Amino acid sequence: MEEVLKDKILLAHGSGGKLAHELVEKSFVKAFSNPFLAKLDDSAVIDISGRLAFTTDSYVVSPIFFPGGDIGKLAVFGTVNDLAMSGARPLYLSLSFIIEEGLPQDELNQIVNSVQKAAQEAGVEIVTGDTKVVNRGSADKLFINTAGVGIIPDGVDISGSNARPGDKVLLSGTIGDHGIAVLSQREGLRFSTKLESDCAPLNSLVAEMLNASPNIHCLRDPTRGGLATSLNELAKQSKASIRIEEEKIPVREEVLAACEMLGFDPLYVANEGKLVAIVPLEDADRVLKAIRGNKYGQDAAIIGEVRAEHPGRVAMKTCLGASRIVDMLVGDLLPRIC
Amino acid sequence: MKFVSEFRRSELAEGLISQIHRKSRTPARFMEFCGGHTVTIFRYGIRQVLPRTLDMVSGPGCPICVTANADLDKAIALSQIPEVIIATFGDMLKVPGSRSSLQEVKADGADVHTVYSTMDALRMAEENPTKSVVFLGIGFETTAPTIAASILQAEEKGIGNYYVLSMHKLCPPVLRAILDSGEVKLHGLICPGHVSAIIGSHPWEFIARDYGIPCVVSGFEPLDILQCVDMLVDQIENGESRVEIAYRRGVHPEGNQQALRLMEQVFEPCPTQWRGIGEVPDSGLKLRKKYQHFDAELAFDIDPGPAYEPVGCICGDILRGVKTPADCQLFGKACTPEHPVGPCMVSSEGSCSAYYLYGGGFEG
Amino acid sequence: MCLAIPALIKVIEDKEAEAEIGGITRRISLWLTPEARVGDYVLVHTGYAINILDEEEAAETLSLLEEIAGLAEEEG
Numbered sequence: 001m002e003e004v005l006k007d008k009i010l011l012a013h014g015s016g017g018k019l020a021h022e023l024v025e026k027s028f029v030k031a032f033s034n035p036f037l038a039k040l041d042d043s044a045v046i047d048i049s050g051r052l053a054f055t056t057d058s059y060v061v062s063p064i065f066f067p068g069g070d071i072g073k074l075a076v077f078g079t080v081n082d083l084a085m086s087g088a089r090p091l092y093l094s095l096s097f098i099i100e101e102g103l104p105q106d107e108l109n110q111i112v113n114s115v116q117k118a119a120q121e122a123g124v125e126i127v128t129g130d131t132k133v134v135n136r137g138s139a140d141k142l143f144i145n146t147a148g149v150g151i152i153p154d155g156v157d158i159s160g161s162n163a164r165p166g167d168k169v170l171l172s173g174t175i176g177d178h179g180i181a182v183l184s185q186r187e188g189l190r191f192s193t194k195l196e197s198d199c200a201p202l203n204s205l206v207a208e209m210l211n212a213s214p215n216i217h218c219l220r221d222p223t224r225g226g227l228a229t230s231l232n233e234l235a236k237q238s239k240a241s242i243r244i245e246e247e248k249i250p251v252r253e254e255v256l257a258a259c260e261m262l263g264f265d266p267l268y269v270a271n272e273g274k275l276v277a278i279v280p281l282e283d284a285d286r287v288l289k290a291i292r293g294n295k296y297g298q299d300a301a302i303i304g305e306v307r308a309e310h311p312g313r314v315a316m317k318t319c320l321g322a323s324r325i326v327d328m329l330v331g332d333l334l335p336r337i338c
Numbered sequence: 339m340k341f342v343s344e345f346r347r348s349e350l351a352e353g354l355i356s357q358i359h360r361k362s363r364t365p366a367r368f369m370e371f372c373g374g375h376t377v378t379i380f381r382y383g384i385r386q387v388l389p390r391t392l393d394m395v396s397g398p399g400c401p402i403c404v405t406a407n408a409d410l411d412k413a414i415a416l417s418q419i420p421e422v423i424i425a426t427f428g429d430m431l432k433v434p435g436s437r438s439s440l441q442e443v444k445a446d447g448a449d450v451h452t453v454y455s456t457m458d459a460l461r462m463a464e465e466n467p468t469k470s471v472v473f474l475g476i477g478f479e480t481t482a483p484t485i486a487a488s489i490l491q492a493e494e495k496g497i498g499n500y501y502v503l504s505m506h507k508l509c510p511p512v513l514r515a516i517l518d519s520g521e522v523k524l525h526g527l528i529c530p531g532h533v534s535a536i537i538g539s540h541p542w543e544f545i546a547r548d549y550g551i552p553c554v555v556s557g558f559e560p561l562d563i564l565q566c567v568d569m570l571v572d573q574i575e576n577g578e579s580r581v582e583i584a585y586r587r588g589v590h591p592e593g594n595q596q597a598l599r600l601m602e603q604v605f606e607p608c609p610t611q612w613r614g615i616g617e618v619p620d621s622g623l624k625l626r627k628k629y630q631h632f633d634a635e636l637a638f639d640i641d642p643g644p645a646y647e648p649v650g651c652i653c654g655d656i657l658r659g660v661k662t663p664a665d666c667q668l669f670g671k672a673c674t675p676e677h678p679v680g681p682c683m684v685s686s687e688g689s690c691s692a693y694y695l696y697g698g699g700f701e702g
Numbered sequence: 703m704c705l706a707i708p709a710l711i712k713v714i715e716d717k718e719a720e721a722e723i724g725g726i727t728r729r730i731s732l733w734l735t736p737e738a739r740v741g742d743y744v745l746v747h748t749g750y751a752i753n754i755l756d757e758e759e760a761a762e763t764l765s766l767l768e769e770i771a772g773l774a775e776e777e778g
Contacts, residue, residue, distance in 0.1 A: 190458070247348070253339060256339060257339055260339070260342065261454075262454065263428075263686065318381070318382040318383050318560075319346050319347075319348045319351065319382065319560065320348060320351045320355070320382050320383060320384065320387055320560055320564075321348065321351075321352075321387065322382060322383025322384065322386040322387050323383055323386070324380065324381060324382070324383045324696040325695065325696055327675075327694075327695050330674075330675040330676050334428030334429070334431055334432075334452060335427070335428040335452060335454050336427065336428050336429040336686055337401075337427045337428075337429060337476075337477055337481060338373050338374060338400060338401060338402060338429055338477075338685065338686065
C-alpha cells in the first residue's frame with residue numbers, strides 16, 4: 001500500500017515534513033546539482049554586479065506533455081528568453097512547483113529531467129525553488145512559476161520603445177509551430193501531425209546577433225497572442241507603425257493546414273522559440289546573416305519595416321498588394337465553422 | 339497546399355484585377371451573402387483593388403450573426419441543467435444572448451465544450467453515458483447535413499444520450515425576403531460556395547429570373563472572389579442575368595445528392611426567426627417526427643426567460659445590407675471585439691468584426 | 703461561412719477515412735460522400751467530406767486565370 005501511494009504526489013509532499021524533504025532532495029537537488037541548491041538554505045546568495053535583467057513567469061500549459069516538449073522545458077526556455085529579449089545573458093533561475101495532488105511521481109520526474117536538460121542547454125542554473133501540493137482540482141496537474149536574472153552587457157540598450165521609422169523588422173523563423181503542436185493534443189480537435197513545438201532557448205542567438213550589431217533596437221518573443229500581438233505592442237510602445245508583407249512571413253505547411261482547418265490566423269498562434277528583432281536599416285542584412293547562422297534561426301527573414309505614419313498600428317500587405325490592418329489578439333483563439 | 343495556394347498566386351490576381359478595371363463601366367453593387375466570403379474580401383483587401391464603379395455590401399450569411407437571441411437563450415438555459423454537457427462549435431461561445439453568453443456560463447461552472455465536429459460530440463456522448471450531450475446545431479445547408487448524419491449515426495449505434503438543438507437555417511428563402519423588402523438595391527450576387535456544394539446552383543435561379551440579378555457561385559480564395567467579380571461584371575456589361583458557377587472545382591449544378599437526401603430524411607423546413615430580419619417562412623430546419631427523440635427542446639424542460647435585444651444595436655440593419663458598421667453608434671466604442679454588444683462583432687465573419695479587425699489598412 | 707478545406711483521402715475504413723491536409727492527418731466522415739475513393743481530394747467541413755474536388759476543373763480554372771494574366775501582361 002505504501003509503495004503504491006508513493007507513486008503519486010500527495011498533499012504530504014508539500015507540507016514541509018519528511019516526505020517533502022525527501023522529494024526536494026531526491027528529485028530536485030539531485031537533478032539540478034549545483035552548489036547553491038546543495039546548500040539547502042532559504043535563499044541563494046549570489047555575488048554579481050552590473051545591470052541586472054529580472055523577469056518572472058508562470059507556466060500553466062495544458063497538456064503538460066506535448067509534441068516537442070513539456071511544461072518544464074517551456075518554463076526554463078521561456079524565462080531564459082524573456083531575459084534574452086532585454087539583451088541579457090541569463091544566469092540564474094528560481095523554480096516553484098505547484099503540484100496537484102495525485103500527479104504520478106513518474107510524470108514529475110520526467111518534468112524535472114526536462115528542466116535539468118533545458119537548464120544545461122541554456123547555460124543557466126536553478127539556484128532556488130519551492131514546492132507546494134494542492135488539493136485535487138485546485139491546479140491543472142502542475143503549474144510552474146519562475147523568476148530569472150541575467151546581466152546586460154555594457155552598451156546594449158534594447159527596449160520596445162526604441163523602434164524608429166526606417167528600421168527593418170526581422171523574424172527568426174516559422175510562426176505558429178508551438179500553438180498548433182499543443183492544440184493537436186486537445187480534446188475535441190484531435191488531428192495528428194509530425195509538427196512539434198519550437199520551444200528553444202534564444203540567448204546564444206541573441207548574443208550572436210549583438211556581435212553582428214550592437215545597435216539592435218527591439219527584441220520580442222511572440223508567445224501568447226502570436227506575432228501580431230507582439231508587433232502591436234512594439235508599435236504602441238515606440239509610437240510608430242509597422243508594415244509587414246504576408247508573402248515574406250515563413251509558415252510551415254502543416255501550420256497553415258491546421259489553421260485553415262480550424263479557422264485560425266497563423267499571425268495569432270503562439271511561438272516558444274522565435275523572436276522578432278527591429279534593427280536599423282544599415283544593420284539588417286548583417287543581423288539576418290547572424291540569425292540564419294544559428295540553429296534556431298535558419299528560416300529567418302526580413303518581414304517588414306517601421307514607418308512614422310499611423311503610430312501604434314500594424315498593417316500587412318496581402319498577396320493581392322492591398323493592405324489590411326493587423327490587430328492584437330482578442331480573447332482566445334477558438335476553432336470555428338464559419 | 340494543393341487546391342489552396344494555387345488560388346492565392348499574386349501574379350494571377352494582377353491579371354484579373356486589370357481585366358475587371360478594363361471591363362467595368364456600369365456602376366454596380368454586389369452583395370456577398372456568405373460570411374466566409376466577407377472574411378476573404380476583408381482579409382486580402384479586395385475592396386481596395388476593385389474599380390470605383392463597383393460597390394460591395396455584406397449580407398446575412400453568417401449563421402452566428404443571424405441566430406435569434408431567443409435561441410441562444412435556450413442554449414444557455416440547457417447549459418444550466420446539471421446532467422447536460424453542451425457541445426458547440428467555437429463560434430458560438432462569445433455571442434451575447436439576452437443576459438449572458440456560453441463563455442460566461444462556462445466560467446460559472448456550466449459544462450460547455452468546444453468541438454470541431456459532431457463526430458467529437460458523439461464520442462463525448464459514448465464516453466459519458468450518465469450525461470446528456472446536447473449539440474448546438476447552427477449553420478446553413480453546408481452544416482445541416484453533417485448534423486443529420488450525426489443523428490443517423492447515433493441511431494445506428496444506439497447512442498441514447500445525444501441531442502441536437504436545431505437552429506439551422508436555409509439561404510434561398512432569406513435571400514428572397516431581403517430582395518422582396520426592396521431595402522437594398524443589388525446588381526449582382528456572389529453566391530455562397532459551400533452551401534452551393536450541397537444544394538447546387540439551381541436554387542439560385544429564381545434570383546436571376548424573378549429579380550434580374552446576375553448570380554455567380556464563388557470559392558473562398560482571393561482569386562476565386564476576383565474571378566467571380568469578373569464574371570458578374572461580364573454579365574452586367576452584356577445586360578444578362580443568369581446563374582453561373584465560378585467555383586467549378588467544388589460545385590456541381592446538381593449539388594450533393596447524398597447530403598440533400600440525409601438532410602431531407604432527418605429535417606423538415608419550418609418558419610424561423612432571423613436576428614435583425616424577423617420571421618422568414620420555411621427558412622429553418624426542425625427534426626422530423628421520426629427523429630424527435632433527438633430534439634433537445636422536447637427532451638428537456640427549460641425556461642429561457644424573455645428575449646431582449648441590446649439598445650442601440652443595429653446588427654439587423656447591417657445583416658440586411660442596409661447600413662454599414664460605420665453607421666452604427668456603438669461600433670468601435672461600446673461595441674468592440676473585446677466587449678461585443680451584438681453578434682456581428684463577435685462572429686469572426688460578422689461584418690463588424692471583419693471591418694474592425696482588418697479595417698482599410700493604409701496606403702503605400 | 704462554412705470553412706471547408708481540401709484534403710487527400712489516404713485510407714478508408716467503412717464510412718470513415720484518414721485524410722491528409724498539408725501534412726496533418728485527421729479522421730473524417732464519408733457519410734455525405736460515400737462514393738469517395740482513396741486518392742480523391744475532398745472538401746472537409748467540420749470533419750465531414752462534403753464534396754469531391756474536381757481536379758480537372760481546378761486545372762482548367764487555373765489555365766483560364768493564367769491566360770487572363772498573360773493577356774494583361776501584353777496590354778500593360
